[in-house]
Every structure is written in C-alpha cells, then in structure tokens.
Amino acid sequence: GQQLNQSPQSMFIQEGEDVSMNCTSSSIFNTWLWYKQDPGEGPVLLIALYKAGELTSNGRLTAQFGITRKDSFLNISASIPSDVGIYFCAGGSQGNLIFGKGTKLSVKP
Amino acid sequence: SQTIHQWPATLVQPVGSPLSLECTVEGTSNPNLYWYRQAAGRGLQLLFYSVGIGQISSEVPQNLSASRPQDRQFILSSKKLLLSDSGFYLCACDSWGPLHFGNGTRLTVT
Numbered sequence: 001g002q003q004l005n006q007s008p009q010s011m012f013i014q015e016g017e018d019v020s021m022n023c024t025s026s027s028i029f030n031t032w033l034w035y036k037q038d039p040g041e042g043p044v045l046l047i048a049l050y051k052a053g054e055l056t057s058n059g060r061l062t063a064q065f066g067i068t069r070k071d072s073f074l075n076i077s078a079s080i081p082s083d084v085g086i087y088f089c090a091g092g093s094q095g096n097l098i099f100g101k102g103t104k105l106s107v108k109p
Numbered sequence: 110s111q112t113i114h115q116w117p118a119t120l121v122q123p124v125g126s127p128l129s130l131e132c133t134v135e136g137t138s139n140p141n142l143y144w145y146r147q148a149a150g151r152g153l154q155l156l157f158y159s160v161g162i163g164q165i166s167s168e169v170p171q172n173l174s175a176s177r178p179q180d181r182q183f184i185l186s187s188k189k190l191l192l193s194d195s196g197f198y199l200c201a202c203d204s205w206g207p208l209h210f211g212n213g214t215r216l217t218v219t
C-alpha cells in the first residue's frame with residue numbers, strides 16, 4: 001500500500017533558527033497538505049499544495065510540492081517559541097489522504 | 110469558512126459503557142465527514158468517512174460505529190467500550206477544499 005515517510009521525527013532548535021522538514025511517498029500524490037497541532041487540539045491547516053513544483057508561503061512558513069509529486073518540504077524561517085508543536089504532512093487526494101507520523105518541534109528561547 | 114464543533118472535549122468512561130461523540134459542521138453544505146483517532150504515538154488513523162447522509166464507509170474493523178443522520182452531523186458510537194478505545198478522536202471535514210479538523214475529544218477508558 002501507499003506509504004508516507006516524514007522526517008525528522010523530532011527537532012530541538014534555538015529560537016531564531018530556520019527549520020526544514022520533509023515528507024516522501026512511494027506513490028504520486030495530487031495534493032500535499034501541511035498541518036500544525038498544538039497539545040490537546042486538532043491539527044490546523046498551514047499550507048495546501050495542488051500542483052507539482054508549486055511553492056507557497058504563509059508568513060514565515062514556506063512549503064513546496066516536489067516536481068516528482070512524491071515529496072514535499074516545509075520550511076519555517078526565524079523560529080519563535082510559539083512554533084512549538086507537531087507538524088504533519090498529508091498527501092493524496094480528496095477523501096484519500098495519508099498522514100505522516102509528524103515532526104515534533106521544540107524551540108529553546 | 111467552515112467551522113467544526115466537537116463535544117465533549119474530554120470524556121472518561123468505564124470499560125463496557127456506551128459511547129456517543131458528536132460532530133457538527135457549519136459554513137458548508139454536503140461536506141465529506143471523517144472520524145480519525147490519534148493514539149499517543151501521534152499517527153492519525155482514519156476510522157470512518159461519509160460522503161452523504163446515511164453513507165458510511167469503515168476503514169478499520171472494530172467495536173466502533175458511525176452514523177450521519179443529517180448533512181452536517183456525524184456521530185461516533187460504541188455499544189461497549191474497550192480499554193484500547195482510549196485516544197484522541199478527531200472529526201474532520203472537506204467540501205471543495207482541503208481537510209479541516211475539529212478540536213477533538215480526549216477519551217479515556219478506565
């Protein structure tokens with residue numbers, strides 16, 4: 001079946017540093033989504049990507065849909081303490097999404 | 110934009126008791142609705158999805174069931190809870206856009 005690998009599993013960074021995480025799949029996807037989840041809350045959509053090569057920004061966040069359609073990355077620039085949380089990628093198509101296992105981000109002030 | 114309401118936020122239930130979690134959606138019509146479970150290991154497991162009233166697809170066989178009595182209402186139920194049913198249950202919705210999640214229900218079965 002389809003598999004989706006998200007890395008790294010966790011990150012410990014200093015405030016102000018840039019962060020990069022990525023997801024790769026064994027299959028071609030039509031959609032890549034990136035979410036952030038705070039403790040005790042549901043995941044919140046950060047960025048949605050629908051086209052190979054698409055590069056989209058949301059404030060300090062930037063995500064790209066890989067040209068091969070099998071990967072995506074999320075970058076966070078100049079991290080701040082409120083960036084702490086778990087970041088999930090999801091790939092697939094409407095009604096058929098696969099989620100990564102998450103990247104837990106910790107930020108040291 | 111759509112808003113997803115889930116309740117209760119937290120629930121502690123004894124083994125063998127019934128369960129009913131409710132999810133309602135505002136701001137959209139004829140949405141696709143989903144129930145996910147998230148265990149402590151962080152992964153999101155799709156339990157049920159529905160493309161319309163009375164239409165339920167089950168992804169994982171278990172002692173849970175789902176119903177969609179109205180267009181924007183999705184209910185997760187169990188007749189007898191097991192310890193392994195503990196977890197964080199998330200309702201999600203998409204219409205003509207990406208998937209959005211509710212704030213979840215933390216279920217602890219004791």
